[in-house]
Structure formats: structure tokens, C-alpha cells
Amino acid sequence: MTPPVRVLVAKPGLDGHDRGAKLVARGLRDAGFEVVFTGIRRRVDDIATTAVQEDVALVGLSILSGAHLALTRRTIQALRAAGADDIPVVVGGTIPAGDVDRLYEAGAAAVYPTGTALDTIVAGIRVLTAAPEALSNTED
Template identity: 70%
Template sequence: MPARILVAKPGLDGHDRGAKIVARALRDAGFEVIYTGIRQRIEDIVSIALQEDVAVVGLSILSGAHVAMTQRTVDALRAAGAGDIDVIVGGTIPGSDVARLLESGAAAVFPTGTALEELVRAVRELTETPTPA
């Protein structure tokens, strides 16, 4: 069964071309992808993640609010008892913010220009089930 990935656009950012490209790349790589559309509230993203039983929530953020939105999403997932769902974030992210995002609980960060192959590889690593020893 393929891993389920939620691709979400939190906040008021209305530009979703990149999110759609990412969703298609993940789908083409064999993942089951749920795309929320634009202008989603964090609470709704978490609710959808729980309902759809996803392994990863991917946030696409171009508005500059990536640190706050990532932290709020991670916190909301933990509060809902779903802290095991990995959160990844991509978009217009300065290199100087990558460490802050990882410290906030993001499992991976993909600034503008990240190759789709790199993103797919990272999501595959996050969702692989380790074989028992």
C-alpha cells in the first residue's frame, strides 16, 4: 500500500502551481496524494491529515510565514495525538531559516529550486518502514 501524503497550502497565499507540481511528482512516484487546495487553516489541515491517515503533511508556503505556520502545524498535530505524522515544508524559504524550521519540528525543508527527485527521495526515506532486525 503506498504511503499517503497530504499537500497543503496554509494561510492566505493563493499561488499553488508549485504545490500542484510537487503533488504530481509524488503521485507519479507511487505515493497516494491528497491536495487540499489553497487558503487552508492549520486546524483544517490537521483534521484532513487525521481523516486521511497520512504519513506526511507537506506544507507549501510562499508568504514568508513559513516558520510560524510550520510550528503551528507541528504543535496542532502533536496536540491531536498525531505527532508521528512528519511535517515537511517547501516554498520561498531563505537558507537562514532552514535550521529554525528543523528545530520547529519539520522533518525536511525544500527551498525554491529543490529538485523534484531530491524531494521524492526524501519523502520515500521518511515513509519507508524499517525492516525488523
């Protein structure tokens, strides 16, 4: 039996709202992923360190503060500095439509603005982590 794919869900910066991040973390867990949740108000360097220590296949950032561009860039840079530039970073939260392409240009592997269906997020993360084994664990 293959172990579940590990993903990290993080709340960088000063944003203290974690309901959406917890919903996504639970949805991923229910879909068969092993989820590491950092909690709120994490420094990007700490997120990168945790990603490496926990040997995750993907980092998901939940950002509602409006600092999504800077925090995404800094997280990707921190992962690169930690030798983990192979870990894709996805971003969700309050993302204006005009910033979606900018996040991709900054290196985000996927962007999930507020209101994105959980099934869409799970499917996208399966593709990014090549986690077909998680498909059999989804409850409809």
C-alpha cells in the same frame, strides 16, 4: 500488494499560489504515492484534521508567503493536539537559507526551498515515510 503511502500536500495561510504544490503533488503521485491535496488557503487546524482523517504518513506544506516559521510551528502543534505527532511535516517554498535551521528546530522533518529538484523531494519523502515500494513506480 501493498497500498501506496498516503501523503498530504497543503497550502496553509493566505498564500494563493499553488503551482509548486501541484507540481510536487503530481511528482509524488507519479512516484507511486497517494496524494491528498487540500487546495489553497487552509487553516492549520483543518490541515491537521484532514491528515488524521485521511491517515496520511506525512504532511507537506507549501509556503510562499513568508510565514513559513509560524505556519510550520502551528501545523506541528495542531498535529500534536490531534494526537498525530508521529506524522512528519516537511516544508517547501520560498524559504530563506537563514531560516532552514530554524524550521528544523521548530520540528520540520525536511525543508525544500524553491528550486529543489523534484527527484530530491521524492527521495526525501520516501525515506521519511519508509516507502521503498514507491521506488519501483518511478519513471526515468
